[in-house]
Amino acid sequence: MSRSPVVGLDVGTTKICTVVAEVTEPGDAQILGVGVSRSLGLKKGIVVDVEDTVRSIRASVAEAERMAGTEVRSVIAGITGSHVSSMNTRGAVAVAGDDNGISGSDVQRVMEAASVVVIPPDRQVIHAVPRGFTVDGQDGVRRPIGMFGSRLEVEMHLVTGLRAFIDNVAQCVEGAGLDLERLVMEPIATGEAVATPAELELGVAIVDIGGGTTDVALFGEGSIGYSAAIPIAGNHVTYDLAVGVRTPTEEAERIKLTQATVAIDTVGNEEHVEIRAPGSAERRLVPRRLVAEIVLSRQRELLELVKSELTASGLVDRLASGVVLTGGGALLHGTRKLAEQVLELPVRIGLPLDVRGMSSSVNSPIFATGVGLVRFGVRHPETRSQTPAPVAFAQSAWDRLRALFRMG
Ligand SMILES: Nc1ncnc2c1ncn2[C@@H]1O[C@H](COP(=O)(O)OP(=O)(O)OP(=O)(O)O)[C@@H](O)[C@H]1O
Numbered sequence: 001m002s003r004s005p006v007v008g009l010d011v012g013t014t015k016i017c018t019v020v021a022e023v024t025e026p027g028d029a030q031i032l033g034v035g036v037s038r039s040l041g042l043k044k045g046i047v048v049d050v051e052d053t054v055r056s057i058r059a060s061v062a063e064a065e066r067m068a069g070t071e072v073r074s075v076i077a078g079i080t081g082s083h084v085s086s087m088n089t090r091g092a093v094a095v096a097g098d099d100n101g102i103s104g105s106d107v108q109r110v111m112e113a114a115s116v117v118v119i120p121p122d123r124q125v126i127h128a129v130p131r132g133f134t135v136d137g138q139d140g141v142r143r144p145i146g147m148f149g150s151r152l153e154v155e156m157h158l159v160t161g162l163r164a165f166i167d168n169v170a171q172c173v174e175g176a177g178l179d180l181e182r183l184v185m186e187p188i189a190t191g192e193a194v195a196t197p198a199e200l201e202l203g204v205a206i207v208d209i210g211g212g213t214t215d216v217a218l219f220g221e222g223s224i225g226y227s228a229a230i231p232i233a234g235n236h237v238t239y240d241l242a243v244g245v246r247t248p249t250e251e252a253e254r255i256k257l258t259q260a261t262v263a264i265d266t267v268g269n270e271e272h273v274e275i276r277a278p279g280s281a282e283r284r285l286v287p288r289r290l291v292a293e294i295v296l297s298r299q300r301e302l303l304e305l306v307k308s309e310l311t312a313s314g315l316v317d318r319l320a321s322g323v324v325l326t327g328g329g330a331l332l333h334g335t336r337k338l339a340e341q342v343l344e345l346p347v348r349i350g351l352p353l354d355v356r357g358m359s360s361s362v363n364s365p366i367f368a369t370g371v372g373l374v375r376f377g378v379r380h381p382e383t384r385s386q387t388p389a390p391v392a393f394a395q396s397a398w399d400r401l402r403a404l405f406r407m408g
């Protein structure tokens with residue numbers, strides 16, 4: 001392979017997933033290998049044990065390397081958790097009219113102006129995405145460079161995270177002997193994988209129900225406008241089931257995956273689920289309706305929290321394409337229909353779209369983030385550390401914001 005592969009590393013709460021791809025032509029790639037290992041060092045999207053996480057990363061990367069037949073040296077890693085927060089900001093600058101119209105440096109200046117917000121020293125900017133420009137009052141401008149006008153405005157979406165948590169992810173990646181090319185907020189990556197360009201343009205909410213967190217991100221006019229992480233997801237369904245039917249979590253997880261449904265009306269009163277006691281031949285029967293009641297109540301509560309986030313975004317009226325539900329938690333039987341009832345929007349289940357190469361290996365919502373991280377790297381090659389950032393900033397307070405503008 002002439003160029004180094006693009007590698008996505010999804011450090012999730014339940015699994016660590018590595019996706020290795022080869023860029024076949026600008027903006028396009030083919031998946032060469034996938035590795036999945038059990039994640040042991042995270043809680044609710046946050047690293048709580050560096051050593052365990054390093055071990056899990058190594059196992060996942062080694063498997064992907066074997067499948068791809070190539071060595072992985074650097075990765076694009078995802079970041080999530082309730083510490084990640086986002087806000088929209090605005091900035092405006094006067095443009096010195098010359099013959100060439102608005103220049104790259106005018107765009108740089110207005111993005112800097114929009115980023116003059118007080119970011120506490122314990123937080124770090126992960127993304128700064130320009131959502132749209134306004135030139136002399138004309139809004140909805142995508143690429144102002146070369147246009148004529150005297151006043152340039154921008155609306156930016158800033159994503160920040162707690163520095164300590166970000167550093168922990170970086171430490172785990174480096175501890176596994178890998179270079180970290182950049183961090184990408186997981187819902188941004190997931191959106192790249194499961195939503196069509198038309199959905200991202202028209203307005204869509206991506207809801208990624210993982211093991212430890214449920215990420216909510218709203219996109220419109222091609223870019224992200226709101227994001228939040230809810231610290232409840234699939235593992236909480238398993239815990240509730242374990243308590244409710246008095247069995248260890250491993251057995252509760254098995255029952256959830258094989259027998260549980262939130263479509264309680266489809267479960268007859270006479271149906272039963274067999275519960276095995278670990279390490280013994282003992283078997284017990286519990287009503288399948290009880291299992292359904294437990295998982296339904298947790299999944300409904302979670303979807304109600306998702307609904308609150310959609311409302312809080314102030315953008316719910318702009319979701320013309322509805323909701324794409326993804327992550328392993330979206331696979332809980334009956335969830336799509338329940339989500340339509342609770343969210344009062346059309347809902348579809350999101351699998352990674354338009355995958356070339358190894359498509360059957362990643363054909364599940366649990367691979368949405370891993371595939372999305374690769375796609376992010378392929379679609380934004382300027383953000384990869386091997387190539388210089390297109391926008392260079394003077395050494396200044398802007399240093400903290402640099403990573404952000406690399407997306408511009
Ligand atoms: N078929 C299924 N039915 C129900 N739940 C499922 C199914 N498959 C996976 N899950 C659940 O999905 C969750 C894992 O999803 P996923 O792999 O997307 O999480 P993750 O990326 O590791 O975690 P996070 O994104 O929270 O860090 C687990 O709670 C698991 O029980």
Ligand SMILES: [Mg+2]
Pocket residue numbers: 010012013208210211327369
């Ligand atoms: Mg995940």
